[in-house]
Amino acid sequence: MIIRSIETFQVAVPLKKAFKTALRTVTVAEAIYIRIQLDNGREGFGEAPPTHVITGESMASIQFAIEEVFKPLLIGKDLRYHEQLFQSLHRSMVHNTSAKAAIDMALYDLLAQEAGLPLYQYLGGARSELITDYTVSVNTPIEMAEDATRYVRDGFHILKIKVGIGEIEEDIKRIKAIRKAVGLDIKLRLDANQGWTAKEAVRAIGQIEDELLNIEFIEQPVLAHDIEGLKYVTDHTLTPIMADESVFSIYDAKRVIEMRAADLINIKLMKAGGIYQALKIASLAASHDMKCMTGSMIETKLGVGAAAHFAASQSNIIHYDFDAPLMLKEDLLKGGIQYEGSKITFDTAPGLGIERINKGGN
Known part of the structure; x- marks a missing residue:
């Protein structure tokens, strides 16, 4: 070896x-x-x-x-x-x-x-299939509502809504337009990508709660380094708050958990440096009864597949954001994870199950 x-x-x-x-x-x-x-x-x-x-x-x-x-x-x-x-x-x-x-x-x-063994089984094998959300990019409220309707029609029942650009009122219009378009049965989660200040986030989330827009959780409302601001938002809202860009390492996770600065953590392999360190973050979160999500950057099925195997191996990772390969015009890989609408399943082949890279690999 x-x-x-x-x-x-x-x-x-x-x-x-x-x-x-x-x-x-x-x-x-x-x-x-x-x-x-x-x-x-x-x-x-x-x-x-x-x-x-x-x-x-x-x-x-x-x-x-x-x-x-x-x-x-x-x-x-x-x-x-x-x-x-x-x-x-x-x-x-x-x-x-x-x-x-x-x-x-x-x-x-x-x-x-x-x-x-397939990688998810080698790592622990908590579950054998996952349900991913689909992300609605930031655009006008009308365009976002149209996109959301199309994704629901394609079989996605959890949507991740990108916000944090422009005025708070515009973000509220985006969320209301999507909720009206898809109805109450579709789960909506928000990702501000550090786009709000702490006070803006509290104001926006308060309005969202008052208008009963039924948001599952809100991801990274404030700047990555502003852990005090993240805690302020968590302490002053009812909707669960998730740390994403604020947590790269187990040391970041330790600080967020000990400060009670967030309710959830998004563990990404590209932030953690891979599965070895991501397992440590998941274990630390589990020791504090904290649930997690695993997502990705804009990656192909190779990187997302590894993240999916990791996520499927850990019982406290219960949310999945693995739609990036579905956004691409082509798939460079033969083998690996498979999509059926929002459902992700794993090949029985050992490892990641990659048989061939169609461009540049051979």
């Missing part, structure tokens, strides 16, 4: 429709794919998307971290001593969490393959 080679290659897939949030607009999903090969011929795959406004990474920085730092560190090492490998990976450089996540998921892919 000696690591023989690590290859990287770039991919880019256009989105069906521009993805707009309070932080950015995306029209093309870019990523670095990696392939790690062992001396026995097994191959493990990973993905790292550049998300400048969240992780601070670019395609160039991801490429550099993998080729110049991680590759020399790992080639020739024995995967059987993987605890040491993961610790070395995370000590080798600060930040660069998406680059670390790509290496991490490829190593876990290989470990599960060697065990002869």
Whole structure:
């Protein structure tokens, strides 16, 4: 189980429709794919998307971290001593969490393959299928209502509504238009992507509650570093508040939990640096009876698949935001997770179940 080679290659897939949030607009999903090969011929795959406004990474920085730092560190090492490998990976450089996540998921892919188990079973196997939401990008209230109606028609019963751009009144109009369009049976959750101040968030959420718009929870209402502001919102509203960009590491999670600054945490592999660290965050949250969500950046089915396997392995991860591959014009992979409307199922093949990368992989 000696690591023989690590290859990287770039991919880019256009989105069906521009993805707009309070932080950015995306029209093309870019990523670095990696392939790690062992001396026995097994191959493990990973993905790292550049998300400048969240992780601070670019395609160039991801490429550099993998080729110049991680590759020399790992080639020739024995995967059987993987605890040491993961610790070395995370000590080798600060930040660069998406680059670390790509290496991490490829190593876990290989470990599960060697065990002869799908990755979610190798990690714990809490459940065998997931239900994802679908995200409604920020646009005019009319356009967002039309998009929401289409997603419901396509079989999605949980919608994640992007807000946080412009005046609070405009966000309220967006939410009301969507609720009117889809009815009361559809679950709505909001994501402000740091777009509000603490007082704006309390005012907006108070109005949402007063108008009985029935929101499941609200994600990252304030700036990532403003943990006191996050706590202020949590303390002064009834709707559950979720920390996303505020939590990259187990140390971030510890601070949020100890301050009671949020009710929920969104664990993303690209923030945590991969499954190894994400498991620690999930375990810490579970020890405080805190439920979590797992989501993704704008990723292909490779990165999202790894996140889905992780999420399915942990009993306290009960919310899933894995719609990114459905936003893309094509699927670069054969194998991996499968979608049937909002339902995600896992291949019985060991590891991530990736059979082939259709572009650039072979």
